[in-house]
Amino acid sequence: MNNLDKVRVLLPHWLEHNQGHSTEFLQWADKLAAESPETTALLRSAVEALQAAQHALTEALHKAGGPLAAPGHEHHHHHHSTPR
Template sequence: MNSLDKVRVLLPHWIEHNHGHGAEFLQWADTLTADAPEIADLLRSAAESLHAAEHALHEALSRAGGPLAAPGHAHTHGGCHHHH
């Protein structure tokens, strides 16, 4: 598998992971709005940045030729979760 094919496998995972973190930032921003509005604003700003990054990742995937399943995998690691 060449480098471009590897990226076509990885990009969908990166997009999903990025999207999940953005949603988590917004949930915490809502939680903190009353007690720490300045932190809530920063989390919303971070979520906006992730949204821009997600757009660039989608464009990269499109230009790369779309998603390519990893050998031996029928999915793009949709169940992969990271706990922080």
């Protein structure tokens, strides 16, 4: 498998992982809104940056030729626990 094919396998995972962090940051921003407006604003700013990265990663996947499943590899998920 050449490097471009490897990136075509990795990019969908990176996109999913990035989206998961965006969601998690927004959840924490909501929890902190009354307690720390400055922290909330920074978390929301981080989400905006991740959205820009998401756009760039999506475009990279498109330019690379779209997703490619890795032979013999099943998709896996990272689970992040969110303290309550």
